[in-house]
Amino acid sequence: MKLLARARAALLAGKSADQDLAAAQSFGADPQDILALRRLPAAAPAAGGSQGSAAALAKQLKLLHAVQPNYPDGALERRIGGTVIVKFTVDAQGYTRHVGVAKATPAWLFERAALDAVRQWRYAPVRVNGKGVAVPTEILVRFKPPQ
Numbered sequence: 001m002k003l004l005a006r007a008r009a010a011l012l013a014g015k016s017a018d019q020d021l022a023a024a025q026s027f028g029a030d031p032q033d034i035l036a037l038r039r040l041p042a043a044a045p046a047a048g049g050s051q052g053s054a055a056a057l058a059k060q061l062k063l064l065h066a067v068q069p070n071y072p073d074g075a076l077e078r079r080i081g082g083t084v085i086v087k088f089t090v091d092a093q094g095y096t097r098h099v100g101v102a103k104a105t106p107a108w109l110f111e112r113a114a115l116d117a118v119r120q121w122r123y124a125p126v127r128v129n130g131k132g133v134a135v136p137t138e139i140l141v142r143f144k145p146p147q
Contacts, residue, residue, distance in 0.1 A: 004029055005100050007037050008089065008136070033098060036091045036134050058137040061090055062124040069117035069141060075109055079145040082106050084114035086139055092132030094123040102138055114141040 003024035007017035021034055075082070085102040099119050101111045118141070125132040 003027065004033055004037065004098055008098050011037060032091075036089060036097050054136050057126055057128075057133065057135040060126045061135060061137060063121060064094065064124055065120075065122040067117045067120040069110070069113040069143070071143060071145075072109060072113055075143065076145060080106070080109065081142075081144045082110045083143065084110050084141045086114050086118045086141055088118060088137065088139075090123045090126070090135045090137060092125055092134055094125045094132075096121050096123075097134075110141070110143045113143075117141070 003020045007020035007024065010017040010020065017037065021037060025031070025034055074080075082105050084104045086099060087102045088096045088099040091097050096118055099115055101115065104111050104114075118139070126135050127133070
């Protein structure tokens with residue numbers, strides 16, 4: 001949902017996202033996704049110092065379960081490769097949330113496969129002062145046709 005993505009961007013920029021979150025809730029967004037976003041600004045200050053930065057928290061992420069993306073048939077037949085930068089938040093339980101595309105090359109060919117895979121990934125929860133925190137991050141997913 002675009003409202004959640006816009007709210008996430010606002011929160012990461014230190015701005016208020018109350019209107020977008022309220023609108024997302026009225027349109028039926030998953031309450032867990034809204035709750036994770038509401039907790040997002042609290043995650044960095046709770047850590048304190050440089051350890052609280054999004055980049056420092058992202059470095060602590062440990063992937064426990066990854067699903068390889070399905071190579072789209074049309075791209076495989078034509079031997080086309082590409083990349084997708086996927087942005088998402090790892091919630092306090094280690095699940096991926098707010099999964100979206102930051103950039104894809106070529107556009108519209110590999111996005112769905114990358115998003116479907118990343119939605120199934122699981123991470124070890126990042127803990128700060130004994131509490132799980134949400135961690136925004138992004139990853140590059142490469143699609144290389146077999147030789």
